[in-house]
Amino acid sequence: MSQLMNALDDFGLAVVDGLRQSPKTIAARFFYDQRGSELFEEITRLPEYYPTRTETALLRAHADDIARLTGQGGAVVEFGSGSSAKTPILLRAIRPTAYLPIDISADFLDLSAEALAAAHPDIEVFPIAGDFTDPIRLPDDVDGPFVGFFPGSTIGNFAPQAAVDLLRSFRATLGSGATLVIGIDTRKNPRLLEAAYDDAAGVTAAFNRNLLHRMNRELDGSIDVDAFEHRVAWHDGLGRIEMHLEAREDTEFRVAGQRFAMRKGETIHTENSYKYTPEETRLLARASGWEPLAMWTDADAMFSLHVWHAVAAHKEP
Numbered sequence: 001m002s003q004l005m006n007a008l009d010d011f012g013l014a015v016v017d018g019l020r021q022s023p024k025t026i027a028a029r030f031f032y033d034q035r036g037s038e039l040f041e042e043i044t045r046l047p048e049y050y051p052t053r054t055e056t057a058l059l060r061a062h063a064d065d066i067a068r069l070t071g072q073g074g075a076v077v078e079f080g081s082g083s084s085a086k087t088p089i090l091l092r093a094i095r096p097t098a099y100l101p102i103d104i105s106a107d108f109l110d111l112s113a114e115a116l117a118a119a120h121p122d123i124e125v126f127p128i129a130g131d132f133t134d135p136i137r138l139p140d141d142v143d144g145p146f147v148g149f150f151p152g153s154t155i156g157n158f159a160p161q162a163a164v165d166l167l168r169s170f171r172a173t174l175g176s177g178a179t180l181v182i183g184i185d186t187r188k189n190p191r192l193l194e195a196a197y198d199d200a201a202g203v204t205a206a207f208n209r210n211l212l213h214r215m216n217r218e219l220d221g222s223i224d225v226d227a228f229e230h231r232v233a234w235h236d237g238l239g240r241i242e243m244h245l246e247a248r249e250d251t252e253f254r255v256a257g258q259r260f261a262m263r264k265g266e267t268i269h270t271e272n273s274y275k276y277t278p279e280e281t282r283l284l285a286r287a288s289g290w291e292p293l294a295m296w297t298d299a300d301a302m303f304s305l306h307v308w309h310a311v312a313a314h315k316e317p
């Protein structure tokens with residue numbers, strides 16, 4: 001067993017470990033291989049997927065207010081930058097000397113960073129391929145102050161305690177004097193939420209199932225992908241959308257050299273997406289060493305955009 005574990009990378013370890021749990025669970029960051037990143041881009045253009053267009057409009061409407069709060073110059077560090085499609089709005093307002101996009105999807109990151117650098121020759125671009133839940137070391141030759149950018153409500157993929165830990169680690173990475181511009185999805189009518197994660201064209205279903213294709217491709221898997229259904233449900237008590245892959249029938253497969261069996265109706269839990277009220281976002285900020293400076297929402301309160309300031313480290317009395 002330990003030989004197998006040594007031979008497996010992060011993805012393999014997480015899959016073998018996650019499929020042994022009950023209920024079976026695999027973390028959402030593993031969606032994002034090259035194909036997963038491309039499918040996510042398609043999702044952002046779907047009529048049901050309100051977060052991207054709403055957050056983009058909020059960034060456009062408040063770019064100057066944001067720059068007044070963050071100050072101009074310094075460096076922008078983006079966590080989970082993906083295509084960096086919203087970033088130019090922020091860069092035009094803040095005018096940093098450097099931009100550091102961090103993403104786990106390495107090839108997609110390189111292409112996005114190249115395109116951004118070509119469009120902004122006055123900004124130095126330092127792509128960092130890696131997992132932003134690991135300690136991040138920013139290059140020594142980049143000067144702050146640092147503005148963190150964490151759009152897309154990626155924070156929603158973390159359960160509240162893990163979200164606090166992550167935001168605390170961003171605070172430590174960015175240092176005192178930092179600000180964080182963060183997009184957070186709001187609690188709303190469950191029908192709208194469920195439609196956003198289960199679109200009519202089936203793109204989110206393909207995104208979810210791509211995880212199974214990825215296991216087949218990278219971990220020598222034998223999964224019959226068609227034996228799995230995309231399932232989405234809103235859990236009011238937990239304040240989250242859950243995404244699962246549900247076995248349509250009893251099925252057996254091999255992945256990373258291990259055998260697994262699933263009964264009809266059993267699921268692999270692949271994503272949580274927590275939604276927050278304005279009060280909860282303030283609690284989240286304060287619990288993780290940030291002080292809220294501003295919050296904006298659209299007229300229908302579909303999405304919220306925030307600027308937080310790093311609280312100076314202090315000792316409790």
Ligand SMILES: C[S@@+](CC[C@H](N)C(=O)[O-])C[C@H]1O[C@@H](n2cnc3c(N)ncnc32)[C@H](O)[C@@H]1O
Nearest residue numbers: 029032080081082103104105130131132151152
């Ligand atoms: C929901 S998408 C958001 C993309 C983009 N920021 C936006 O606003 O549309 C999440 C992004 O974060 C990246 N990501 C997810 N988990 C990550 C992790 N643990 N470390 C680094 N990047 C991660 C994914 O590859 C993807 O690009």
